[in-house]
Amino acid sequence: MKVNYHATSSINDSFKDQITEKMEKLDELNLRFSAADVYFKLKDGAELTSDKEFEIKICVAGQVLFSKSHSDTFEKAIPLAFSKIRKQIIKYKESMEPKRGERV
Helix, strand or coil, X not given: CEEEEEECCCCCHHHHHHHHHHHHHHHCCCCCCCEEEEEEEECCCCCCCCCEEEEEEEEEXXXXXXXXXXXXXXXXXXXXXXXXXXXHHHHXXXXXXXXXXXXX
């Protein structure tokens, strides 16, 4: 799977490794997606405690699955966003399965 990184500054290799590991776990769900976009953003404002924002966007069969998380560090925000997108993928897969009694 190809991961497209979007950030205003350079991305640390440890973040890339963490994202690669999380994406491999998502691949285990057998949902066929070829690419994902991840976004590293900083919020404005000195008073904000959770000024780091991490977003994931995955396109599957005409659908866009999107997750966003905020935290004081990207190390905390990345797993939160992946947890959210994993739930969305599971829900999406369940919605694609035929219901009991339905003809296929």
